[in-house]
Amino acid sequence: MQDIKTYMTPCSVGEAVKAMAAGGVTAFCGGTDLSPQVESGARQYTATLMNIRRIEGMGGIAEQGDSIRIGALTTVTEIRRDPLIAKVAPILAEAAEHFASDQIRNAASVGGNICNASPAGDMINPLLVLDAEVELARWQDGAVATRRVAMADFFLAPRKTVKRDDELLTAIVFKRPAADFVGYFRKSGPRPALEISTVSVGIGGRMSNGVFRDVRVAMGSVAPTPLRARNVEAALEGKPLNADTIRAAVAATSADAKPIDDVRASAWYREHLVKVFTEEVLNHVLGN
């Protein structure tokens, strides 16, 4: 087991990323992914363990102009209970509702969920539907430099993202959805608590005069990364939502979802569930 040589609790983003620039830093937020992974031997701590939870300005949910900004430290419980989220992006609150258990939700951060980059990450799916971007900070030329990356481009492979090792994820930002935006999230699992998604499907878009536009479809646990289902989106975009388009969208799922067999489910069952959920969520949209 790797020995942790230094433990630090930076108070500012600058302090944190400056330390990260030197390398060998493990950022520790809620620890709900990190601790079990280290415990099971799947990964190791590096020489410096950095508790990022006390960094100022990295928490909270706020409106900034026409955008919503969620600090990376925001817990799943905070998202679940936030009045602004409930109003502008209920799809995110819905996903938080089906996330782990109270104990885990109180510790788990949205930033950690994204950086862990599991195809089953439940915060990722609705954020893809909201077309969110992540804000990444690092130490460059003696100052904090930030860049933004679209969530849809962020994930490379299981546990691999475009985030550099010396970068901190500071926030998630998305445009305030239009008034006619509707979105729903569905994850599988009969257990009301503590269920890792076998499959998740999130669908959102603007519904006006029976026509579905700006459609965004996200799927979890059907590929090595969480993904935007572009074929399903194409089957729906700009079309009137009815039984025929729903049937076409369901058929299109097989072009997007490429699941595998694992201990949680077979590929067959995942493909089947993606179809069931796609139909269910679209019927929900239609019903509204």
Next chain:
Amino acid sequence: MEQKVTAASIEKKSLIGQRVKKPDAPDKATGKTRYINDMVLPQMLIGKVLFAGRPHAKIVSMDISAAERLPGVYAVLTGKDAAGLKFGFVRDNVPLKEKVLCEHDEVAAVAAETEEIALNALSLIKVEYEDLPGVFSPEVGREASAPQLRDNFPDNKSLRFEFKHGDLAAAEAASDFIADDVFRPHHVTHCCMGTSCAIADFDNNGKLTIWTQTQYPYNYKMDLAPALGITPGDIRVMQPPVGGAFGSKLDVYPYEPIAALLARKTGRPVKVIYSREDEFRASPTRQAAIIHMRTGCKRDGTLTFRTADVLLDNGAYTSWGPTIPVIMMRTTSGHYRVPVVDFKAQAIYTNNPYAGSFRGYGNVQTTYATAQQMDILADKLDMDPLAFHLKNAQKSGEITPQKSFLRECVLAECLETAAQATDYSRKRAAYAAERDKPGRYKKGIGLASSIHNAGGAKIHKSDGIGTILKVDDYARVTVITGASEIGQGIDAVINLIVSEELGVPLEHVTIVNNDSDIAPWDVGVHASRTTFIAGNGTRQAARKAKAQILKAAEKMLGEPADTLELRGGSVVRDRCGTPLIKLDRLLRQMHFQAVPELVMVTDYYEPNSEPEGADHISDHSAAYSHAVHIAEITVDTLTGEIKVDKITSAQDVGRVINRMGLEAQTEGGIAIGLGYALSENMQLEQGILRNPSFRDYKLVTAPEMPELEMHFIESNCAEGPYGAKGVSELPTIVIAPAIANALFNATGVRIFNPPLSPEKVARAIYEKQQSGK
């Protein structure tokens, strides 16, 4: 002697059937209980086990030198240190292995100052293996072409059991309908919240003290001794509080002799404790089986015969798992009136994990088959299952083909109670009519019953218990009993019975049952026997003490003993309740009189059952009982998820003793049954467990518990304490088939290989729709 009567008369108040709390509940609820896992002894070392991590291999070489050199390491043991220390049901196991036969084979063990050092030492042990082709199913294992796993077991054949009764050919010819199916009950494990743990310590005379989670402390000595090459008499078994057992601690498992071998080598106490992952990989399982069952009946619904051809996955070693046919055959021959029976079971060695005993002991697996075939036959007959069950239900006084004497049998009453409470027949017909209509969510109702021993099971020479009871000068009672407490609640039952007999408050009873040097013999906690056996033992002992006390009272008060009673901490006149003398005062007077007398009694209770013989024809339990459970479910036909809305039970409990304990046993039994039915599954791939964690091994959690409605039917068992029968296994036994029958009622699909996971259900429904059936 004259007594002043000061208090008002004391009424007779019976505690039998009341709700009494477990005496250890406050400590457990507040975190005060010190479980064995929490124990620390001075100078104690931590032992850790190196598992092979492969199912079948030769150990080519092993280098422990680096581990031995690590500072803080006190001992490193390998298979060479345990050669010849054979133990187990057929002496086919050793504490540390020189050849690998399953994934969790213990190939080396370390004792070190801390757990961290011990784990580091394990990582320094270099083992070179040569993997061998393995056997991962009994069907393959019995083939001539299969690898031979053991020299002295041709065709990998382990234990075999048979029972035949009646003329099968004639019964088959007389049958109008025959159900013929193959059921495949799966591997699950106990998931005790307290992981496996033992602490061993030798004194300089060679006597071993072992703190363990065992649920059978006396035969445990006999089973542990050969694993250490010592005599059972040199073992003292200590039983601190445990976090669950459920049958998993009814045998010796290698970590226990390993702790002792490390203790002997180091001269220090050694604690071996499993991580949750170790626990999943290395604990016994419920026996997996392939059951080919056939049941016949006549057109009027009369059962004609039942056959079972059972193949058991023995796993790599033989613990209690492959002995379950002893109970499987009782269910095959005794679940309803079956005139002709043909039962055979063969266990086959494989390279899978091996099974121990687990709540329900073979009956969970068998009832999954019998109770579904009752449903299948009812459908073939086009008969309401309730009527079909009632037609074949035994009555009091009947004797089964194996000579189980059903002295008090209220199966029909259980059936009627559960059916009435749920409106079963009407709902079943209504749901069946709905099932092929469109609609995503379907409701179903399913009934399952079973029979189980409820007065112990005489599988050893004795099924008895010793009790020592003393009453001190302050009227405090100590019961020194062989009965182990593993969470099932015998503590509350003993308190209740002593209080009932001696009229002392519940809190004035102390139980000593955790030290084999003190407490007398008992078989152990199994076969739903402890309330029945220890209840009788406690009652007999208490009555002896009472007789002694009342005799002394007669002498002192000048009133005949048979007109006196013990109530409310006093000696009273039985008829009117007038208190005559405080019990503690009387006890002191007995103690300090000219010829002093202390109240200390001993008792041995042996139930009137017959030993299970080689022919399996004997009345092996002092009582038998039935349970009927009805499951009401909603099925999402697209995702395959089953939501259990309600379980209604009607069980013959003989007589309610502690109502709270009985409810808890029923609820807990149902929870285990639900996990078995719906989600729990050890996913084995070529002998390797793929889901050794609670994330992917899915227990039923609190929010999924359905509404429960429990009916306790009191048949008043002549042999049981106050009429009680054993209760705790039946609720686990009947759940899976009740849900499987409800699933059929809802959807028309039947699943023969539990668990009824969403994926399996969805796939079965999907395939049924595709085939247009």
